[in-house]
Amino acid sequence: MTTTTPWPLMGRTVRAPARMLVDRRFGMLVDQFFALFHDTRQGGGALAVYLHGEPVVDVWAGWSSRETRWKEDTVTLTFSTGKGVASTVLHRLADRGIIDYDLPVAHYWPLFAAAGKEAITVRELLSHRAGLHRVRGLVPGPLSLMDHSLVSAALAAAEPDPRRLKAPGYHAVTFGALVAELTSRASGMPFTDLVRTEIAEPLGVKEFWYEVPVGERGRIAKTFPRINPFGVPWAATSFAMSRLPGLRDVADAGMPAGFDLLVRNPAIHDSVMPGWNGVFNARALARMYGALANRGTVGGSEFLRPEVVAQVSEVQTTARDYVLGIPMNWRLGYHAGMVARRRQPRNTFGHYGLGGSGAFADPDTGLSVAFVTNRLGNMLTPFADFRLPRLGSTALAIAERL
Numbered sequence: 001m002t003t004t005t006p007w008p009l010m011g012r013t014v015r016a017p018a019r020m021l022v023d024r025r026f027g028m029l030v031d032q033f034f035a036l037f038h039d040t041r042q043g044g045g046a047l048a049v050y051l052h053g054e055p056v057v058d059v060w061a062g063w064s065s066r067e068t069r070w071k072e073d074t075v076t077l078t079f080s081t082g083k084g085v086a087s088t089v090l091h092r093l094a095d096r097g098i099i100d101y102d103l104p105v106a107h108y109w110p111l112f113a114a115a116g117k118e119a120i121t122v123r124e125l126l127s128h129r130a131g132l133h134r135v136r137g138l139v140p141g142p143l144s145l146m147d148h149s150l151v152s153a154a155l156a157a158a159e160p161d162p163r164r165l166k167a168p169g170y171h172a173v174t175f176g177a178l179v180a181e182l183t184s185r186a187s188g189m190p191f192t193d194l195v196r197t198e199i200a201e202p203l204g205v206k207e208f209w210y211e212v213p214v215g216e217r218g219r220i221a222k223t224f225p226r227i228n229p230f231g232v233p234w235a236a237t238s239f240a241m242s243r244l245p246g247l248r249d250v251a252d253a254g255m256p257a258g259f260d261l262l263v264r265n266p267a268i269h270d271s272v273m274p275g276w277n278g279v280f281n282a283r284a285l286a287r288m289y290g291a292l293a294n295r296g297t298v299g300g301s302e303f304l305r306p307e308v309v310a311q312v313s314e315v316q317t318t319a320r321d322y323v324l325g326i327p328m329n330w331r332l333g334y335h336a337g338m339v340a341r342r343r344q345p346r347n348t349f350g351h352y353g354l355g356g357s358g359a360f361a362d363p364d365t366g367l368s369v370a371f372v373t374n375r376l377g378n379m380l381t382p383f384a385d386f387r388l389p390r391l392g393s394t395a396l397a398i399a400e401r402l
Helices: 024-034 081-095 110-116 122-126 142-146 148-157 174-187 191-203 214-219 234-242 248-254 266-270 282-292 306-312 387-401
Strands: 044-051 054-062 349-352 358-362 367-373
Touching: 024 044, 024 054, 024 387, 044 282, 044 387, 054 282, 081 122, 081 174, 081 191, 081 282, 081 306, 081 349, 081 358, 110 148, 122 174, 142 148, 142 266, 148 174, 174 191, 191 282, 234 248, 282 306, 282 358, 282 367, 358 387, 367 387
Parallel strands: none
Antiparallel strands: 044 054, 044 367, 349 358, 358 367
């Protein structure tokens, strides 16, 4: 088996395992994971777990395409999972005083002050309280969403939704552009360089990509089925939902025209769209969240100071999200780490993506769990399913007994 090239980690190096890693205490979890992938219809995926800052599970199974098995170096498009990575870039800058959560976004990005947004803070933006959830009609045509400069300029000029003053509204697509532009302006560096210097290199794992290097694109699993809900054409669904009061905000936030074709366009890997086009593996995500679950330290090295981790994991709002219709308990860039149990863990947080990929940290047990897959959702809908919540529940139950 091939292994990934190591990055330096504050004087240390980290390599992908030449074979699967399974701590015997997590055997039940690994069995549950392998049971998900029987044939090509289930696609493939990977699962990685850290406990107290050290890896205990790193496994993969299934198919990256109809002809190819999932390998140890396979990566996949993870949709909104990338919001958590983008947020962590910002926290690394905040750790060094480059960004202050309670300063206005316009302090770093003056054009953002337009249309009454001069007082919106970084903290509000990270907790989806900027009122800029609308992506439908933001720029002309779906291909324009790949133009970061055009999208960020449109967001800077946009008028915020007044509901932001009372409740959060999930910025399903726009969040990534907002964070990317803010961090770039505050640091003076392109966002892709920030991802490399603030996340990939310190963690010793290179598979944190929005713009995927051309030489690595052969490793990307093919996602399926199409993201059209219930098999109905995207345009028809988006239009119908935009006319229904209870679903209008979901359509405005996450269903721009032509998005179903855009996500299958290889050109998305040339673009910076951190709200949805992040390409990762479970190993990378589990390591990052492993630091967040362990007071900022992973593999014996500090990634974030403990006081910064305490801030980013603090619930910012418990109000019902006016886009999603439920309380998300937004932290600074992360939501509650929902698991399949009646009583949700109080301090778990992370970010899940359309289709089922995602990752979370649980500081109470020192656990992080990451699951990525190319099989979007289930037979009824591609949007989400219970694979990660069930895996997360099992992992937490094991960690709680240790």
